[in-house]
Amino acid sequence: MDSRTFVKSLPIAFVSLSAAALLIAGCTSALTSSNGTNPAVETGPAFVVGTDAPLASVLSFSVQVENICAVPASTGNPSSTAIPCVPLLSGTPTVDFARFNGLQTLLDMNDVPVGNYSQIQVTLGSATIGYLNVPASGAPTIVTEAGTYPSSASTYTYTANLASPLVVTKAGTPVGLRVDFDLRKSVQVDNSGNFTGQVTPTFNIGAVGTGDAGGYIDTFDASVVSVNTTAQSFVVQGPHGEQFTINVNGSTEWENGDSLSSLTTSSIVQVSGTLDKADSTLDADDVAILSQNGFYAAGQVTYVQPASGQATSFDLYVRGLLPTTTGITLGQIAQVDLNGNEKFFIYWMHNPMTEFLFNSSQMLPGQHVSVGGPASGAANANAVTVNRVVLRHWGFNGTVVPGSMSTSSGTFQMQITGFAGLLVPQTVTVYTASPTVFRNGLTGLSSVPASTNVRVVGLLLKDPTSGKTVLLAHYVDALT
Helix, strand or coil, X not given: CCHHHHHHHCCCCCCCCCCCCCCCCCCCCCCCCCCCCCCCCXXXXXXXXXXXXXXXXXXXXXXXXXXXXXXXXXXXXXXXXXXXXXXXXXXXXXXXXXXXXXXCXXXXXXXXXXXXXXXXXXXXXXXEEEEEECCCCCCCEEEEEECECHHHCCCEEEEEEEEEEEEECCCCCCEEEEEEECHHHHEEECCCCCEEEEECCCEEEEEEECCCCCCCEEEEEEEEEEEECCCCEEEEECCCCCEEEEECCCCCEEHHXXXXXXXXXXXXXXXXXXXXXXXXXXXXXXXXXXXXXXXXXXXXXEEEECCCCCCCEEEEEEEEEXXXXXXXXXXXXXXXXXXXXXXXXXXXXXXXXXXXXXXXXCCCCCCEEEEEEEXXXXXXXXXXXXXXXXXXXXXXXXXXXXXXCECCCCEEEEXXXXXXXXXXXXXXXXXXXXXXXXXXXXXXXXXXXXXXXXXEEEEEEECCXXXXXXXXXXXXXXXX
C-alpha cells in the first residue's frame, strides 16, 4: 500500500511518510581510450540513492560532495588503467546529510557509459558540524565547528566494492546506487559524549533499481521553469541548478486544491513520485505548491512564541532554501512572523481536518515545516513574512518506553533523543496502522520492543483534544 492510501486510511488520526535521502545522479562523460581520444560510447540512465543514519545529537553535517564515481568491473583499479572512474554526480553540491533523516530527495540524473561497475568511490571536501544549544530559558541557538578528517586531510575518499555490480544498459530501466552515510559512526565523540570535530566518513553502498525498496522519491523541492498543460508535465530546477521533467496524470494528487494550471514560473513545489522506467523523468504521485511568490525555506521549528495559544512567530532552523539570494542563509535560524492570514496544510494529508490538526495554535518545536512567500519578505532573517506554512515528514530517533506497547491500538510511547529530544523533551505517542512499514529487522509492531532504539519517520503533531505530542508513523526503523 502506498503512502497516499496510508494517509487516507487515517483521515483524522496521525499519519506519516518517508525514509532515506535520495540523491539521483549520473554523468554524460564518455570513457577515455588509452590514446586520449573519446570514442562514441553508448550510455544508459543511472542514479544514486543516498541515505543517512544520523548521529543522535547532530543538528547538521554539511559537506561538499566533490565526486561520486564508479569503477568499471573490467578495470578493478582506476589508478592502474587509462579508463577513469566514471563520475556519477554533476557538479560539487554541498549536502547536509543530517537533513535527510528519513527522507528521500532528488539531486541529479544523467547518463553514464553502458557497462558493469564493481566499485564506487565517494570523495568529500570541507565539512561543518552543527549542533543545537538550548539555554535554560529563551530561544535555542546554533553552534558549529569544522569537521576534521584523519591526518587533517582536506578531502576524504571512501572506496566500496559492490556485492552486486551496477549494470547500466543502453536505453534501459534506470539503475543506481544506494549510498547510506552513517553519521553515528562517522562523527567522533569522546568518552563524555562531546564532539571532537574528528570525522571518519562511513558508508554502506549497494546497487538499487527504481522498483526496489528505497527507490521512491519522497520529497523533491524545486522551482518551476515551464509548464506544458498539453503534455501534462512541467519542468523544474532543483537547488543545485539541475532541471527535471515532472509528469502528472489523473492519479496525481495536488495539495490544497491546486492543479497543473495553478503553476507559474514563480511557483516552488514539493513533489513525490517514482522515476519513469521509459524516459527517466519523474512520475508524480503528489504535488504541493510551497510558494507562489518565488521564495521558500524548510527546516525544523526550534521555538514558538508564545508557547501556547495562537503563535505570533516561530524560529526556523533553515535546512532548505530557494532562492539563496535573500537575507536568509542555510544553517541559520530565521524568525518567521505570523499575522493570521497564512495558509496552513499538511503534506500528503488530503482531508479537511488538516486545518484542525495543524494551524498557528498547533505548532510545536521539532516539527519539520516549509514556508513560502514573497522574496521581499525574506530580506530580514529576523522578520520573515510568508503566505504558506506546510507541515512535512521527518525522522525522529529515540527509545521505546518499556511497557508502552499496545497492539490493540497500534501505539507505543517513545522518548525522542538527540537534538530533536532537546526540542521535544516530552514522551510522545507513536501511532501505526496497517500500511506502516517496519524495517531494518523489524517485522511488525510486536517486534519493536526487541529493538528499543528506533527511528520513526512521520508527522509530529499536537493532539488537538488532549494537547499531547504524537507521531504518525509510516516507517519504523530499528537502529543499531
